[in-house]
Amino acid sequence: MQFSSKSGWPRPGVLQETVPTPMNKTGSWRFLTPVFQESNAPCRLACPLESGIPHWLNKVRQGDLQGAWQVMQVYNPFPAITGQVCYRFCEEKCHRASWDEAVAVREVEKAVGLWRHKNYRTDKTGQNGRLKELAGKKVAIVGSGPAGLSCAYYLRQSGAAVTIFEKLPLAGGLLATGIPDYRLPRDILAKELKILEAEGVNFRTGREVGQEISLPELQAQFDAVLLAVGAQQSRRLQVKGEKLPGVSGALEFLGDLHTGRRKAVAGQVVVAGGGNAAVDAACMAKLRGAREVSLLYRRSREEMPAHPEEIEAAAAAGVNFVFETVLQEICGEARVEKVCALHTAPSRRGEPLQVLPETAFELQCDLLIVAAGQESNLPALDPALQNAVQQANKKNPARGSLNLENKLFAAGDALTGPASVAAAIFGGRQAALQLRQALGEQPGTAAPEPSGRTSGFNRGLLPPAETATPDSAAAFSEQFKTRAAVYPGIAPPLQGPQEAIGYDNLNAFLYPKQGRQVATQQEAGRCFSCGTCSRCGVCWVFCPEPAIKQEPDGSFQILLDYCKGCGICAVECPAGVLSMEEVPGHGT
Amino acid sequence: MxxxxxxxxxxxxxxxxxxxxxxxxxxxxxxxxxxxxxxxxxxxxxxxxxxxxxxxxxxxxxxxxxxxxxxxxxxxxxxxxxxxxxxxxxxxxxxxxxxxxxxxxxxxxxxxxxxxxxxxxxxxxxxxxxxxxxxxxxxxxxxxxxxxxxxxxxxxxxxxxxxxxxxxxxxxxxxxEPPLQKQADAFLPAPxxxxxxxxxxxxxxxxxxxxxxxxxxxxxxxxxxxxxxxxxxxxxxxxxxxxGRSYPLVEACGLKEAATVVVAAGSAAQTIKSVLPALNSPEGPTGLLRLRLFRPLPAEEIVSLLARPHIQRVVVVDRDLSAGLGGIFAQELRALLQGSPFEGKICELNLAGGVDLTPQLLRRGLKAAAAGGGEQGRIIWGVDL
Known part of the structure; x- marks a missing residue:
């Protein structure tokens, strides 16, 4: 054995070569064989985008933000946005939480996104390494929310000419009008839109499909159309006085504030509803000057459909929560003056609501914001579309996007109803995948997902060609081609049974909880790489035989000629990618 | 260094x-x-x-x-x-x-x-x-x-x-923290x-x-x-x-108030030590006695450390087995404490075969001991817990 370090201490990563005793092939003792198998990390399964989180975290850990972006954008082209607004579904499921504290995935994601914003360049050719698969194809996307933008990004990367139609004068959909600006600073959105424009996405704002241009006209002019129109149709409360001035839907209220149609809020505000839109509206009302904001929800805080993160933010902003309460009537002469409400008996979501008639009370109200849920904008565009969605759904349930008819697709909230930004981006990505197929892209360029078995650990990480020096547009372009050849430009959705890899929390007691205030690279280094080989070399350290071999590129091989099958590698592998399996013919 | x-x-x-x-x-x-x-x-x-x-x-x-x-x-x-x-x-x-x-x-x-x-x-x-x-x-x-x-x-x-x-x-x-060569030389002169x-x-x-x-x-x-x-x-x-570092021949942890004392050797003792505060039972706190020197058995140290009236029970963790008798540490302790108030109160939690002592397993073992298991001839088997 040779060690390259001066002191002669063996350490993983510095082992130059392993020289087993060639004659002594102890592999013949083996009746259990280590098997390399990557599994699903719980964060990835929790992520609406099914993002390969351990992969890009590993790139960040290596200090390679360019590489991290390359991996990231396969799943999510807008990490700067999701890094601000995502509800951290991944962190809820992070195995590291059982050890000390979940990895701050969203913070790292944001850092990757901001790196991209800072380092984005267009190269001399203006092509930026885009592929030519869909060159000459024209796609219209209706709606410029996260689903539409995401689809535009991926189609543009495939070389299609993309035009986005937006009925409002500003692009971004809910990102621009719905999500409070304290959650998503608008300069981040602006930068994202600017990059898309630089990539050649054509924005036509203030053009409402159905008004300025009809859907059939679009279909005639473009090779394909994606409807990513969102779900902004506010449901009604069905109580008396709902038509009075001073009553507003939550999204209308938020839209008015963000587009400048409403400058400030004053007086007593009542919000009815318990979802994210209700909480966002309540928060914004409070922040924009309302004297007092009361949020009425028919069940308890625990039952609120809004994300706990939002609820906490609202409580911190000073929103007054009134639980187990329903609106009975909205009163006022020329405009809303007060609301009458009733308490309800405690109930869980899904259970019938029992109103307590003797508990009526009144609340002064200058502005009532109704947030009783939203519905898809598709029926408003064309009532037949809802029917088409139902029909298509019956045939093949939608996962993010749906092929409605020939070259007509739908994706995002318009399809699923109000979900999350991440889910909408996933929908756009899915639509791009479907569109790419429908527009005749040659199948077979997509590499398989990292699953299945090999005798080596090579598949744990993306190939070395992924690592690059940032700032170089040419390198970026070259990289992109390499990447496109080995990795799907658009990640296909996960297939088959989706079980997360387990985690046996043995030693949590040894380590105190850690604070979160750490550098991005360090934080990424906290990832356990669950289910994904991170080439940490622990298998090599523990293998009692020369049966684990490190290749010059850092990957590992199992030399079965020398593996006695003791299983220590499988016990010790912190990522859980090794398991022991019985081999027919041995020990039987 | x-x-x-x-x-x-x-x-x-x-x-x-x-x-x-x-x-x-x-x-x-x-x-x-x-x-x-x-x-x-x-x-x-x-x-x-x-x-x-x-x-x-x-x-x-x-x-x-x-x-x-x-x-x-x-x-x-x-x-x-x-x-x-x-x-x-x-x-x-x-x-x-x-x-x-x-x-x-x-x-x-x-x-x-x-x-x-x-x-x-x-x-x-x-x-x-x-x-x-x-x-x-x-x-x-x-x-x-x-x-x-x-x-x-x-x-x-x-x-x-x-x-x-x-x-x-x-x-x-x-x-x-490895010693410096000159420190090692100062302690250990040439043979x-x-x-x-x-x-x-x-x-x-x-x-x-x-x-x-x-x-x-x-x-x-x-x-x-x-x-x-x-x-x-x-x-x-x-x-x-x-x-500036020293190790006792028998390490004692939390014995001043302990109602139950766990006796163990090797890395299992480190695990026990790290969870001691979390092991308090209704009977009182749990302490640890780690056998560092085993031959010769430091009899005086062990007896004097255990000579406290509040200690009700001794649970010996053995990751070994003398087939037909039981864990070797438990037998040594029983022989040593013959005639003391601990006679008949020395329980054995046996991890023979290399059973990993997790905090969960330890808790279950201590519970079984408190329920009256583990005495001579009634081993609490780690593999059964």
């Missing part, structure tokens, strides 16, 4: 280097392998001043060292499991000849069946060979104890075995130059003898063994004065 990240085997190898061992002879065996590899690696790079000798078996390794020790050399070997068993005959010889050989044993279960689990029976089966035995609980302790053992062995002229759990300590990296065997004066050593003489040899060895705790305490003070 500053702080380093080392695993148990690397720490042991570094201690052997710092001790300026003159002859190292060993045969590789899992989980000891990386220890001798490290020494061989240092030797190949010119970083190790002693001789490294490769032989074809553990038997030859110890035989070689016996010769080297007769010639007055400071000697070291390391092994595990079957390798130690293979040395058995010569272990007796080294002790009988009063050769201060130092060895490491990284615990590993004896076959059959073939296994790599950290069962303690390999070293406990050598309990009666006349070697001093230390059981370590952490990587830093391995390094310190090994350096310490060379001096202890040479002062008492008794061979010394430094023992730690295979993989759990041999392959697990911890932060350690005595006088050799038993001299080429100019050929002799026949340990030749055939009568029972009268043999009885005196055995008696003397026993009496010298009994002096080990006293010598070790003196040397511990010296070590602490130079390096």
């Amino acid at each position: 500053g702080r380093k990240l080392l695993d148990g085997n690397q720490a042991a190898a570094l201690a052997v280097k710092l001790a300026r061992a003159q002859v190292v002879c060993a045969y590789p065996i899992t989980p000891q392998t990386s220890l001798v590899e490290s020494i061989a690696g240092m030797w190949a790079q010119g970083d190790f001043s002693g001789e490294y000798v490769s032989v074809e078996s553990e038997y030859s390794a110890l035989a070689y060292l016996i010769g080297a020790a007769y010639a007055g050399a400071r000697t070291f070997t390391a092994t595990s499991s079957q390798g130690l068993a293979y040395m058995h005959e010569l272990l007796h010889w080294a002790a009988g000849a009063r050769l201060p050989i130092v060895m490491v044993n990284a615990n590993r279960a004896l076959g059959a069946p073939w296994s790599l689990e950290p069962d303690h029976l390999d070293s406990l089966a050598q309990r009666d060979t006349g070697w001093i035995q230390f059981y370590c609980a952490a990587v830093q302790e391995i390094m310190d104890t090994l350096l310490f053992s060379f001096r202890l062995a040479e002062e008492t002229r008794l061979p010394c075995m430094v023992i730690y759990d295979g993989f759990v300590l041999s392959h697990t990296v911890e932060v350690v 005595p130059a006088k050799a038993a065997l001299q080429t100019e004066q050929p002799q026949n050593l340990q030749a055939v003898t009568s029972f009268q003489y043999l009885a005196r040899v055995f008696q003397e060895r026993h009496l010298d063994m009994l002096q080990v705790p006293r010598v070790a305490k003196k040397l511990t003070r010296e070590y602490a004065a130079i390096l």
Whole structure:
């Protein structure tokens, strides 16, 4: 054995070569064989985008933000946005939480996104390494929310000419009008839109499909159309006085504030509803000057459909929560003056609501914001579309996007109803995948997902060609081609049974909880790489035989000629990618 | 030298280097392998001043060292499991000849069946060979104890075995602070130059003898063994004065108020120590007694530490089994505490086969002991919990 370090201490990563005793092939003792198998990390399964989180975290850990972006954008082209607004579904499921504290995935994601914003360049050719698969194809996307933008990004990367139609004068959909600006600073959105424009996405704002241009006209002019129109149709409360001035839907209220149609809020505000839109509206009302904001929800805080993160933010902003309460009537002469409400008996979501008639009370109200849920904008565009969605759904349930008819697709909230930004981006990505197929892209360029078995650990990480020096547009372009050849430009959705890899929390007691205030690279280094080989070399350290071999590129091989099958590698592998399996013919 | 990240085997190898061992002879065996590899690696790079000798078996390794020790050399070997068993005959010889050989044993279960689990029976089966035995609980302790053992062995002229759990300590990296060479030299002077065997004066050593003489040899060895705790305490003070670290022969934790005392050796004790505050039961707090020196058994220390009226129960954790009797540590404790208030109150939690002692398992074991299990003949089996 040779060690390259001066002191002669063996350490993983510095082992130059392993020289087993060639004659002594102890592999013949083996009746259990280590098997390399990557599994699903719980964060990835929790992520609406099914993002390969351990992969890009590993790139960040290596200090390679360019590489991290390359991996990231396969799943999510807008990490700067999701890094601000995502509800951290991944962190809820992070195995590291059982050890000390979940990895701050969203913070790292944001850092990757901001790196991209800072380092984005267009190269001399203006092509930026885009592929030519869909060159000459024209796609219209209706709606410029996260689903539409995401689809535009991926189609543009495939070389299609993309035009986005937006009925409002500003692009971004809910990102621009719905999500409070304290959650998503608008300069981040602006930068994202600017990059898309630089990539050649054509924005036509203030053009409402159905008004300025009809859907059939679009279909005639473009090779394909994606409807990513969102779900902004506010449901009604069905109580008396709902038509009075001073009553507003939550999204209308938020839209008015963000587009400048409403400058400030004053007086007593009542919000009815318990979802994210209700909480966002309540928060914004409070922040924009309302004297007092009361949020009425028919069940308890625990039952609120809004994300706990939002609820906490609202409580911190000073929103007054009134639980187990329903609106009975909205009163006022020329405009809303007060609301009458009733308490309800405690109930869980899904259970019938029992109103307590003797508990009526009144609340002064200058502005009532109704947030009783939203519905898809598709029926408003064309009532037949809802029917088409139902029909298509019956045939093949939608996962993010749906092929409605020939070259007509739908994706995002318009399809699923109000979900999350991440889910909408996933929908756009899915639509791009479907569109790419429908527009005749040659199948077979997509590499398989990292699953299945090999005798080596090579598949744990993306190939070395992924690592690059940032700032170089040419390198970026070259990289992109390499990447496109080995990795799907658009990640296909996960297939088959989706079980997360387990985690046996043995030693949590040894380590105190850690604070979160750490550098991005360090934080990424906290990832356990669950289910994904991170080439940490622990298998090599523990293998009692020369049966684990490190290749010059850092990957590992199992030399079965020398593996006695003791299983220590499988016990010790912190990522859980090794398991022991019985081999027919041995020990039987 | 500053702080380093080392695993148990690397720490042991570094201690052997710092001790300026003159002859190292060993045969590789899992989980000891990386220890001798490290020494061989240092030797190949010119970083190790002693001789490294490769032989074809553990038997030859110890035989070689016996010769080297007769010639007055400071000697070291390391092994595990079957390798130690293979040395058995010569272990007796080294002790009988009063050769201060130092060895490491990284615990590993004896076959059959073939296994790599950290069962303690390999070293406990050598309990009666006349070697001093230390059981370590952490990587830093391995390094310190090994350096310490060379001096202890040479002062008492008794061979010394430094023992730690295979993989759990041999392959697990911890932060350690290696002594500087000058500190090691200050504690451990050069080995005595006088050799038993001299080429100019050929002799026949340990030749055939009568029972009268043999009885005196055995008696003397026993009496010298009994002096080990006293010598070790003196040397511990010296070590602490130079390096600022010291380890008791029996480590006590939280005994001042404990209602239940867990007795354990090796890395399991470290696990128990780290969860002690979380182990308080309705009966009261739980304490730990860690057996670090096992041969000779520091009887006085154990008895005086347990002589507290609030201690209701003693639970001995054994990762070994003398088939037909039970765990060896439990039996030693029962013999030692015969006639004390603990008679009949010493429970045994048995992890033979290398069962990993997790906090959950420990809790279940303590619950079973509180429910009246684990007394003589009623072992609480870790594998059943």
